Amino acid sequence: MTCDHAQQLIQRAFVWSDAAALQRVREHLASCEGCQSTYDRLFEGQAALARTGDGESPRLLAGPERELLRQLVLPREQPSRMRFWLPTVGTVAAVVGTLTAVLLWLPSGEEEQRSRQMVARGAADAAAHQAAAAPLGIRALCISEAGAAPRVRSLVGGRCNSSDALGFTYRNATGESWQLQVLVVNAAGKIVAAGEGAQSAASAPPTGGDERPIGNAVSLNRLGVGPLAIYGVFSRRARSPQSLLEAVRAGALEPGFHGDGSYIVRLGVEIDGE
Amino acid sequence: MSRVFEHYSEGVARYLAGGFSFQSEGRHLRFDGLRQRHDLHDALAETFRRAFEPRARLAYEGLAPYEGYLRRIARNLVIDRLRSKSSKWTVLDEDPQVAQESDPTTLASPERAYQQTELSRLMGLFLDTLEPTERQFVMLRYQQDHSQEDVARAMNKTRRWVRSLEVNVKRRLVRYMRGSGYLPAVEASSAVPSGKRHPESTA
Numbered sequence: 160m161t162c163d164h165a166q167q168l169i170q171r172a173f174v175w176s177d178a179a180a181l182q183r184v185r186e187h188l189a190s191c192e193g194c195q196s197t198y199d200r201l202f203e204g205q206a207a208l209a210r211t212g213d214g215e216s217p218r219l220l221a222g223p224e225r226e227l228l229r230q231l232v233l234p235r236e237q238p239s240r241m242r243f244w245l246p247t248v249g250t251v252a253a254v255v256g257t258l259t260a261v262l263l264w265l266p267s268g269e270e271e272q273r274s275r276q277m278v279a280r281g282a283a284d285a286a287a288h289q290a291a292a293a294p295l296g297i298r299a300l301c302i303s304e305a306g307a308a309p310r311v312r313s314l315v316g317g318r319c320n321s322s323d324a325l326g327f328t329y330r331n332a333t334g335e336s337w338q339l340q341v342l343v344v345n346a347a348g349k350i351v352a353a354g355e356g357a358q359s360a361a362s363a364p365p366t367g368g369d370e371r372p373i374g375n376a377v378s379l380n381r382l383g384v385g386p387l388a389i390y391g392v393f394s395r396r397a398r399s400p401q402s403l404l405e406a407v408r409a410g411a412l413e414p415g416f417h418g419d420g421s422y423i424v425r426l427g428v429e430i431d432g433e
Numbered sequence: 434m435s436r437v438f439e440h441y442s443e444g445v446a447r448y449l450a451g452g453f454s455f456q457s458e459g460r461h462l463r464f465d466g467l468r469q470r471h472d473l474h475d476a477l478a479e480t481f482r483r484a485f486e487p488r489a490r491l492a493y494e495g496l497a498p499y500e501g502y503l504r505r506i507a508r509n510l511v512i513d514r515l516r517s518k519s520s521k522w523t524v525l526d527e528d529p530q531v532a533q534e535s536d537p538t539t540l541a542s543p544e545r546a547y548q549q550t551e552l553s554r555l556m557g558l559f560l561d562t563l564e565p566t567e568r569q570f571v572m573l574r575y576q577q578d579h580s581q582e583d584v585a586r587a588m589n590k591t592r593r594w595v596r597s598l599e600v601n602v603k604r605r606l607v608r609y610m611r612g613s614g615y616l617p618a619v620e621a622s623s624a625v626p627s628g629k630r631h632p633e634s635t636a
Binding site: 173188197198211219220221224 | 443471477485552553579580597603604610
């Protein structure tokens, strides 16, 4: 891990109380004095903020700091960074009519596993997840095109049929404009939909917390069955298809904030046959 | 277990940060305490992980105060690490006269005293940059140590609103510390988009 990446994770752990980020950077911290210094100063500063008041007994650990550590000790009890939305959370005006769906916001590794466990146990609390919802995100939807009226199905379990189309909504509650590009990548690492043409989805999401549909849907019938990875790339300036392609090939589209100011979301969808 | 952590973590953290004396191979030794946050966090988390293991939970007989039991675990953890050759922890002071715990929130050396004074001054200046609503949040959440839910109730807002405000205050704190030179300026400052603001933040 580079110091640049470690600094990002430290900052993420601090700002978002993200125990998973802290877990990922621990090994690096053990061997890097520079990053240790950043870590120490950030949390020491926060603790000093807690001591600025007239409290009768200054605490050593600031409240948010203690909560972060609690997540580290008891990860399954404190899934505060889960990015799941239950169907009860949002009714989304999408491309077609009313729908309910599950936001598949799949961070990697332990966080993903924990998220799955949470949902499997039925312990996810809709309000809590709404509260924890990140300001930027995309949601993937299965759109059944059979019959006269298209029907949008929930993506529970992350599965669509090969006869479906894949639709998307996005969320931007940052108060700022972002460029959003969506890439659909197959199991071979090839971008099968993105960038330009009828299956692209590049737009400048307006601000505001509501979810909005992204206009174009991806027909799945030509993509075959199997897993698809969907990347939502939020950035200040739209990236060229070539640079995105290179990033996919290099495996550089890791979910989360990146040093260039972009924010990447990754979803997983399994395409079933008829 | 969450409530146990919430209740005892501050006391155990103080114990780890304040240091303690112990005997080893016939010598009186003193562990000076963990001054660095990452060491403190690491040891605190490991102490509670050990305490929450089934074997450790069964071993607690329920008669003696639980904090004492946690302290023993923390103490054994520290001593184990000190004995490890790869340990980078604080060296021992062999003076038995100092075999008493120190308060980790007080100052251990002139250098540390200066650092903490400077940091307090810096945080005071940071508070001055906040809006009244944000200052109220800092008072409730940081100085009075309320949970996000309690802060939301006190401010007549939702928890989501409070969480969003907390993220924004922390982000501004990072920027402020970088701008003041307290934190080194690194590329990672762009790791979180700097412009995201809480709806009521105007600064």
